[in-house]
Amino acid sequence: MSDQTPSALKRTPFHAIHVALGAKLVPFAGYEMPVQYPTGITAEHNAVRERCGLFDVSHMGEFLVRGPGAVDFVNYVTTNDVAALAVGQVQYSGILNERGTFEDDCLVYREGDGIMMVVNASNAPKDLAHISRHVARFDCTLADVSDDMALLALQGPLAQEILQPLTDVDLSALEYYHFAMGQVAGIGDIYVSRTGYTGEDGFELYFAPVHATTIWTALTADARVTPTGLGCRDSLRLEMGMGLYGNDIDDTVTPLEANLGWITKLAKGDFVGRDALVSQKAAGVPRKLVGFTFAERAIPRHGYPVYCDGAPSGIVCSGTMSPSLGIPIGTCYLPRESAKEGSTFEVEIRGKRIVATVVKPPFYKQASHR
Amino acid sequence: MSNIPSDLLYSTDHEYLRATDEPDVFIVGITHYAQDQLGDIVFVELPKAGATFGAHDTFGTIEAVKAVSELFAPVSGTVTEVNSALDGDPAVINRDPFGDGWMIKIRLSDPSQKDSLLSAEAYAAHTGA
Numbered sequence: 001m002s003d004q005t006p007s008a009l010k011r012t013p014f015h016a017i018h019v020a021l022g023a024k025l026v027p028f029a030g031y032e033m034p035v036q037y038p039t040g041i042t043a044e045h046n047a048v049r050e051r052c053g054l055f056d057v058s059h060m061g062e063f064l065v066r067g068p069g070a071v072d073f074v075n076y077v078t079t080n081d082v083a084a085l086a087v088g089q090v091q092y093s094g095i096l097n098e099r100g101t102f103e104d105d106c107l108v109y110r111e112g113d114g115i116m117m118v119v120n121a122s123n124a125p126k127d128l129a130h131i132s133r134h135v136a137r138f139d140c141t142l143a144d145v146s147d148d149m150a151l152l153a154l155q156g157p158l159a160q161e162i163l164q165p166l167t168d169v170d171l172s173a174l175e176y177y178h179f180a181m182g183q184v185a186g187i188g189d190i191y192v193s194r195t196g197y198t199g200e201d202g203f204e205l206y207f208a209p210v211h212a213t214t215i216w217t218a219l220t221a222d223a224r225v226t227p228t229g230l231g232c233r234d235s236l237r238l239e240m241g242m243g244l245y246g247n248d249i250d251d252t253v254t255p256l257e258a259n260l261g262w263i264t265k266l267a268k269g270d271f272v273g274r275d276a277l278v279s280q281k282a283a284g285v286p287r288k289l290v291g292f293t294f295a296e297r298a299i300p301r302h303g304y305p306v307y308c309d310g311a312p313s314g315i316v317c318s319g320t321m322s323p324s325l326g327i328p329i330g331t332c333y334l335p336r337e338s339a340k341e342g343s344t345f346e347v348e349i350r351g352k353r354i355v356a357t358v359v360k361p362p363f364y365k366q367a368s369h370r
Numbered sequence: 371m372s373n374i375p376s377d378l379l380y381s382t383d384h385e386y387l388r389a390t391d392e393p394d395v396f397i398v399g400i401t402h403y404a405q406d407q408l409g410d411i412v413f414v415e416l417p418k419a420g421a422t423f424g425a426h427d428t429f430g431t432i433e434a435v436k437a438v439s440e441l442f443a444p445v446s447g448t449v450t451e452v453n454s455a456l457d458g459d460p461a462v463i464n465r466d467p468f469g470d471g472w473m474i475k476i477r478l479s480d481p482s483q484k485d486s487l488l489s490a491e492a493y494a495a496h497t498g499a
Contacts, residue, residue, distance in 0.1 A: 024409075035436070036409060040409065040410050040464070041409055041410050041435045041436065042410040042435060042461075231409070231435065231436055235435065297415075298433070299412060299433045299438065301438065320435065321412045321433070321435065323435075350431065
């Protein structure tokens with residue numbers, strides 16, 4: 001159905017494995033990525049909630065920051081407080097521009113000798129250019145190592161049980177949003193990170209692409225592991241109310257509007273975008289990202305028009321039929337005064353306006369991590 | 371090939387027409403290829419019996435996890451029956467598109483329109499199978 005030429009797209013080191021498994025490959029962020037395997041999105045979604053899924057997310061971008069000024073530099077170009085991180089800790093954060101709106105969201109890994117930043121694939125070149133403008137003022141180096149990093153996400157309530165026999169890292173001692181360097185399947189120097197984008201317990205493994213087949217094969221040797229694609233990754237993250245750059249956040253919204261005040265530490269000192277946020281906070285945040293559902297049998301999708309008190313109020317940011325809950329769920333921005341839990345507004349689906357109700361994410365409340 | 375039964379007629383929009391015992395009444399559904407392209411189907415919106423459609427008119431909507439798709443009437447006619455089982459179990463379209471996953475029965479208002487539809491061989495060529 002797609003006319004895009006696959007040859008123009010980059011491939012992850014797992015490409016041949018996806019093809020052999022019969023994955024449906026689609027262009028995503030400049031890569032040819034598996035959206036689903038023959039298992040299907042719903043079954044893959046349920047596999048992650050009930051057992052364990054394995055995602056190839058090698059398209060993500062990784063930057064290494066090294067040198068004595070690494071923490072100060074990353075603290076300046078991100079919203080969360082990097083100085084508060086202990087070595088071995090991970091933090092969700094935002095990269096803003098001077099307007100206080102998102103260039104990207106990211107993970108910040110505090111290492112003994114610096115920082116690793118993990119950014120969205122589609123934004124990686126832009127992010128690098130953006131933060132490079134500030135690096136000269138700090139005593140550190142910045143390198144894009146995206147092409148030297150394969151990334152697998154093992155996600156689900158059984159993840160620890162499945163990974164432990166394959167690694168020398170004591171997973172029972174590894175807390176959520178922490179990481180350790182260790183061996184997996186006999187391969188050393190792997191970042192074993194207790195993070196993910198599904199709400200379930202799980203691990204993200206960063207390693208050299210040359211080991212891709214070894215690691216994939218070792219993990220999938222356990223029959224409880226289901227290869228899972230980007231399709232269910234989207235429904236899993238949306239059930240948790242986790243934002244997606246390009247849908248829920250972009251360079252038109254601030255973290256205060258996106259309910260990401262918790263990753264925005266205005267008191268930590270100066271950072272890119274801080275002044276704009278201080279002004280917005282003083283003036284009052286005009287709109288808020290909300291979760292919603294409705295009783296109609298229809299699926300809200302990105303881009304559908306939203307009406308609040310009869311007036312156009314933007315579009316649906318993210319939406320799907322929740323596989324775990326069996327109800328339509330979505331996100332959109334509403335004027336602050338209408339963004340309260342229980343308020344109603346309208347979503348237009350194929351010309352018909354449907355009454356939706358604001359609900360507080362996460363939509364799915366039984367996940368192993370929230 | 372088995373995913374394109376030889377006894378059916380096909381539209382370029384990936385619907386099929388299956389003859390019934392009643393002359394000029396045909397079963398309409400979507401093909402195996404279409405359900406595979408759509409992925410997991412979450413629900414379908416179908417017309418009521420008695421509704422009339424011209425060829426290529428939209429007669430319904432199919433919502434899959436990743437995308438929504440319109441259903442186009444392959445021929446003109448009147449709906450005589452709707453597969454109500456799809457309400458409770460839309461995924462049957464994924465499992466059995468040519469059998470229990472059928473959608474509507476339609477009485478052709480102009481039986482000659484059948485001649486514009488594709489044979490199994492022509493449809494196979496159309497989908498690149």
